[in-house]
Amino acid sequence: GRRQAVDLARELGCVTSDLSDDGPMVACLRSTPVHKLNAAQTKLLAVSGPFQAWAPVRRSESGSFHRVDLMLGTSEHDGLISRARRIKDFEALQGRGDTKTAFYEALSRSLGGASGNALLKDAAAWFYSLDHDPSAAGYNLFSRALNNATRDLFIICPTVQMALHWAASGTNVFQYHQPRTGSEQLADVLVPLDVQFLFGIPLQPMSSQRFTSSDRRLSLAVMTYASSFIRTGSGPHLGRVGQQLTGTLTLPGSAPPTYLELSPALQHQQGLRQNACSFWRELGTRLTSKTAGSPVLKSSGSEEPDLELKSKTRLQNIFAFFSFSENHHKKTTEEKRHH
Incomplete structure (x- = not known):
């Protein structure tokens, strides 16, 4: 501390x-x-590195707790590169390019988890390279994919997991997500777009010209949604044809959790970043737990971050390992049944 x-x-x-x-x-x-x-x-x-945290140095001893309703929000622009863009640019302008380099290196290492798992890092590189046009190359591809990976790993997937945890305990959880739009190019990048909508920035005379009429209507709807939540602990009736968009999270096990998408249609969606979160939760967890200490995890040394994997050896090792693991598990299960 x-x-x-x-x-x-x-x-x-x-x-x-x-x-x-x-x-x-x-x-x-x-x-x-x-x-x-x-x-x-x-x-x-x-x-x-993002595994460091600013946290209280002493645990609160207060025994007084009150049940509250939760509203959780995420954005498509929550990647750590987007969040720290101004800081990186400022450091570069000051001639401190080493800070920018260290920033990218720290984020690249983070894809391997807290333990720096080399196979998990390569699997993440492969997984997120699929999101982009293969003609985009080198540094730009790496930057975009790394931004998306850190967004899911550190922001969106933990938020979804937290929402599921509290919903399972009986808490009323309301979740929204700000998808990618064209307005972020004109809006103030220092303030997340969902926060600007929440505080009515598109409706203010000084900034309204930076937003579309659709953005202004959406901002008013988001303000109404948040205001209703603060006053009553539930979302208002939003949408068309009497559609009730309360945003209450679906309990785990019944269906993928629902969330309110902050788009002009203001529709409920299901399974926010479901494939990506499954990757980090299932494949990521199994890689870091089952292969801990395995020789195949040893890195060949410092590597330049590159999402266009020049060698498929490690990726093949990943799937070879899981094929062996699954077959071994099935064989063991069959043997137990016979006994």
């Missing part, structure tokens, strides 16, 4: 010559504008 605080203070120019006295450093951090604190924290996490 203190090391992170000192690193943050050094980034913001709050470190004094006497490191044993935390008073001046704490006072400086407390007086720093919140947007600067947030930018510095994001930068430090980007360089150190």
